[in-house]
Amino acid sequence: MTETPDAWPAIQRDTKSAPFFDAAARDELVIKRCTGCGQALPPEALVCTTCAGTALDWIPAEGSGTLLTWTTVHRAPNRAYTDLVPYTVGIVELSEGPWLYARVDTARPSPDLPLRAEFVHPGDGESYPVFTAAE
Numbered sequence: 001m002t003e004t005p006d007a008w009p010a011i012q013r014d015t016k017s018a019p020f021f022d023a024a025a026r027d028e029l030v031i032k033r034c035t036g037c038g039q040a041l042p043p044e045a046l047v048c049t050t051c052a053g054t055a056l057d058w059i060p061a062e063g064s065g066t067l068l069t070w071t072t073v074h075r076a077p078n079r080a081y082t083d084l085v086p087y088t089v090g091i092v093e094l095s096e097g098p099w100l101y102a103r104v105d106t107a108r109p110s111p112d113l114p115l116r117a118e119f120v121h122p123g124d125g126e127s128y129p130v131f132t133a134a135e
Ligand SMILES: [Zn+2]
Pocket: 034, 035, 036, 037, 038, 039, 048, 049, 050, 051, 052, 053
């Protein structure tokens, strides 16, 4: 489990994201898969990008991937982040293929850096994955 200050703004679920956050509370990463063609899709997908199907299942993901791109935020976007900067967010290409936008906790982000999901369980709001450099 990643240690993180409870100062991060709380994440609130909705009905569409509930299975994702239920899994994160169990330290599991889930993504979607098209039941029509089997395409793996990111958790927020509502439509298959391959066949336009809308019948999508939740499936477990390994929780590993590589860093595609990132940015380190030095100027807080609002007061809630004042004590949190600098922090890095990036796009992670999961080993199943989909891309996931997430916080990346590593001192040295680099292209294709192997990453692993760890889960944050804040006192307020939903649990969520943060990616760290894989061992
Ligand atoms: Zn499909």
